[in-house]
Amino acid sequence: xxxxxxxxxxxxxxxxxxxxxAAISAICVYGMFYFKFAELARMPLPVxxxxxxxxxxxxxxxxxxxxxxxxxxVPKRILPAVWLNRFSLALxxxxxxxxxxxxxxxxxxxxxxxxxxxxVVVLGLxxxxxxxxxxxxxxxxxxxxxxxxxxxxxLFILDLFFYRHRGLHLLLFWxxxxxxxxxxxxxxxxxxxxxxxxxxxRRAKGGG
Amino acid sequence: xxxxxxxxxxxxxxxxxxxxxxxxxxxxxGGLGLVNLCQRRPFALAAMRVLAWVVAGxxxxxxxxxxxxxxxxxxxxxxxxxxxxxxxxNQGLAAMNAREGAGYGLPLLDPAQPPRYILPLWIENGKYYxxxxxxxxxxxxxxxxxxxxRLRGALVALLALQNAILFLLTDxxxxxxxxxxxxxxxxxxxxxxxxxxxxxxxxxxPRMLFYYNTPYMWLHPPMLFMSYAAITVTFVxxxxxxxxRGRPEVEVLGYDYAKFGYFMLTLGMLLGYPWALEAWGPNWxxxxxxxxxxxxxxxxxxxxxxxxxxxxxTMWYFTSGLGIVCFAAMIxxxxxSFYFPGEHTGQ
Numbered sequence: 001x002x003x004x005x006x007x008x009x010x011x012x013x014x015x016x017x018x019x020x021x022a023a024i025s026a027i028c029v030y031g032m033f034y035f036k037f038a039e040l041a042r043m044p045l046p047v048x049x050x051x052x053x054x055x056x057x058x059x060x061x062x063x064x065x066x067x068x069x070x071x072x073x074v075p076k077r078i079l080p081a082v083w084l085n086r087f088s089l090a091l092x093x094x095x096x097x098x099x100x101x102x103x104x105x106x107x108x109x110x111x112x113x114x115x116x117x118x119x120v121v122v123l124g125l126x127x128x129x130x131x132x133x134x135x136x137x138x139x140x141x142x143x144x145x146x147x148x149x150x151x152x153x154x155l156f157i158l159d160l161f162f163y164r165h166r167g168l169h170l171l172l173f174w175x176x177x178x179x180x181x182x183x184x185x186x187x188x189x190x191x192x193x194x195x196x197x198x199x200x201x202r203r204a205k206g207g208g
Numbered sequence: 209x210x211x212x213x214x215x216x217x218x219x220x221x222x223x224x225x226x227x228x229x230x231x232x233x234x235x236x237x238g239g240l241g242l243v244n245l246c247q248r249r250p251f252a253l254a255a256m257r258v259l260a261w262v263v264a265g266x267x268x269x270x271x272x273x274x275x276x277x278x279x280x281x282x283x284x285x286x287x288x289x290x291x292x293x294x295x296x297x298n299q300g301l302a303a304m305n306a307r308e309g310a311g312y313g314l315p316l317l318d319p320a321q322p323p324r325y326i327l328p329l330w331i332e333n334g335k336y337y338x339x340x341x342x343x344x345x346x347x348x349x350x351x352x353x354x355x356x357x358r359l360r361g362a363l364v365a366l367l368a369l370q371n372a373i374l375f376l377l378t379d380x381x382x383x384x385x386x387x388x389x390x391x392x393x394x395x396x397x398x399x400x401x402x403x404x405x406x407x408x409x410x411x412x413x414p415r416m417l418f419y420y421n422t423p424y425m426w427l428h429p430p431m432l433f434m435s436y437a438a439i440t441v442t443f444v445x446x447x448x449x450x451x452x453r454g455r456p457e458v459e460v461l462g463y464d465y466a467k468f469g470y471f472m473l474t475l476g477m478l479l480g481y482p483w484a485l486e487a488w489g490p491n492w493x494x495x496x497x498x499x500x501x502x503x504x505x506x507x508x509x510x511x512x513x514x515x516x517x518x519x520x521x522t523m524w525y526f527t528s529g530l531g532i533v534c535f536a537a538m539i540x541x542x543x544x545s546f547y548f549p550g551e552h553t554g555q
Contacts, residue, residue, distance in 0.1 A: 014513045021506040025537075028499035028506075032548055035496050041549035055494045170482060177478045184474065188467035 013073055020065045027059050060104075063157070067108055068095070070154060071115045076134060105161070112158045119154050123147040141193040145186020152180030210396045215280040216384060222273055223381020230266045231375045233259055238368020244361025253360065257351055260364050263371070264344040270381070271341055274334055277384060278327040285392065286322035287413065293406055294319060300410070314414060325416060328425040332387055333380035335433060340370040342437035346465070350441060355457050359448050366444065391415070424483035431476030438469030439508075439538050446531025453524050462531055463515060470508050477501055496548035500541040507537045 035041070040051055072088050091111065099107035125133050126147040129140055159172040186193065210216075237259035243251045289297055298316045305313045317323070330338040344367055351360045394400060395408050419425070445462030448455070484498075511530040517523040545552055 011517060014516065017513060018510045021510050025503040025506045028503040031494050031499045032496040032544065035494070035499075035550065036548050039549075052494050166485075170485075173478075173481060177475070180478065181475060184471045188471060 009076060013069060013076070017066070017069055017073075020062050020069065023062045024059060024066075027055070027062070030058075031055050064104070064108060067111055067115070067157060068092070070150070070157075071111050073150070080134075109158075109161060112154060112161075116151075116154050116158060119147065119151045123151055139190045139194065141186045141190035141197070145183045145188070145190060147183070148179050149183025149187055152176045152183055155179060210285075210389075210393070212280055212284045215277065215284070219273065219277045219384060220381055223270065223379075223384075226266060226270050226273065227375050227379060227381060230263055230270070230371055233263050233266065234368040234371040237263055238365045241361040241364030241366075241368065244357045245365060246361075247357075250357035253357055256361070256364055260344070260351060260367060261348060263367065264341070264348060267337075267341040267344050267371075271329065271337065274329050274337065274380060278329060281327055282324050285396065286324045287395070287409065287416070288322045289317055289319070289409060290402070290405070291319065293402060293409075296406060297409060300406075314417065323413060323416060326421045327385070327388070328420070328429065330429050330433060331420075331425075332385050333378045334385075335429065336374055336378040337380045338430060339433040339436055340367075340374050342434045343367065343370060343440055346437050346441060350461060350465070353457070353461060355461055356448070356455070359444065359458060359461070362444050362448075363441065366440065388420075418487055422483065424479060428476050428480040428483060431472045431479065435469040435471075435473035435476060436538055436542070438465045438472065439534055441465040442469060442511075442531050443535035446528040446535075449528035449531070450525065453521065459515075459518055459524075459527075462528075466508070466511060466515070466531070466534075470512060473505060473508060477505060495550040495552065497541070497544050497550055497552035500537075500544045500548075504534070504537040504541045508534050 035051070038051070040048055068091070071091055091114070095107045095111055098110055122133065123144075126140075126143045133143060155172060155176040159169060159176060162169045162172060237256055240252055240256035240259065244253065244256065294317060301314045301316055315323075328334075347363045347367060350363055353360075392412060395405070395412060400408055442462045442465045445458050445465070448458045449462065507530065511527065511534055514523055514527045514530060518527045
């Protein structure tokens, strides 16, 4: 359990994430009951496709919100609060402009690519053990794990746009899976990893 | 008579004996668990722990027995095709494989190496067995921790309840793999005419390759069942968290199991993804089971995020409430397979 004394940016972002995830959960439950009571399993393919389209439309605002939260969550690791506010505003405006000129999908892809780039930078800094990163929790492995896990999430959402390109889609999917697994290992088992790494370092020193 | 009938008889007899022992020992452990749950002071904790260890060991022995039956199925029930049907079948398979848009290939038949079933250990009633066995093994470190005796008692009482459900409702030994044997029964009965045999084979062979024998069956379901077992421990810890603040060890216990459960759930769901693409193509995303799994994962993610702030009073109760909702979502997700139609249920 972290013990930050005052309410932080992270706290509000987490509350926002909770709300978005709750909305996505509610849509999922609605989808399940609709699927059953409209007897979609017995319906012809066009009716099923129409249902899929409708569900995609329903969930898309919340996926967009999740992407935007991610796009703010990632740079908050490297930017101070004032610059983060400016960045969030700039990102929001740019997304609206791109959506207006080239469509929502293009805006989301750009936001995701930007997030991905920043997340790679965060991962690089975490790997180098940079103290300049803003994390709610401390520990080298934990920060590295958190960076990997969020990289996996960004990649997973980005990968959904490539589902028509089977080869690339699956390749990205496996990168996502590896990143997520490494991330969860680092995040959840950082004390164990730190102990093992410390033990190995001591052994190497003793041997050398 | 099916060539495996004597093995089935032996399996059922051994399984029944084992289940009776498990149930008896579970009743003892559960009774001690209930006493500890209700009493102010700890009561025979060491005996309760020993009984829980023995029950878990017996469940592992039963699991090995299930493995033995599956091995016998592999050895004794090959799908041997009569020589006169072989050319016809291979022609049909080649034509299917050459079909435009077929994203898969069915291997041609070699009479020297007939296709064999490699059954996973967690199909039909075996899935309940594996789930409850995973729970039995998982609570062993928990009941050795210095947490309240009431919490330890509750974990063991729940183990006894699960084993009672296993024995009374979902016993995998009394009638082993009923759906599987109903499926393959007509083929091994030998009463079908050649054309009927041809049709029967074309039903059994793809199901063998894409369901029973697929490597994903060894990853996706067991990981989810292990996560279900871990969520159950988190649920019990969350109930105790609701009873009052100031017990960080209870929160830490719940979180330790939540971490493992989330790990398994996320990885299990991810590993189901390429399988779904292979089996169903892109038309499965809003299937009820997928919806409920996404919902469960979202709630679980929420729990892990809010838990960072569990030192605050409101967040302590909110987090514990979410731990309980996670469990409810898990039960809901599991029941989905029976109540909601879709790709996972085949309804």
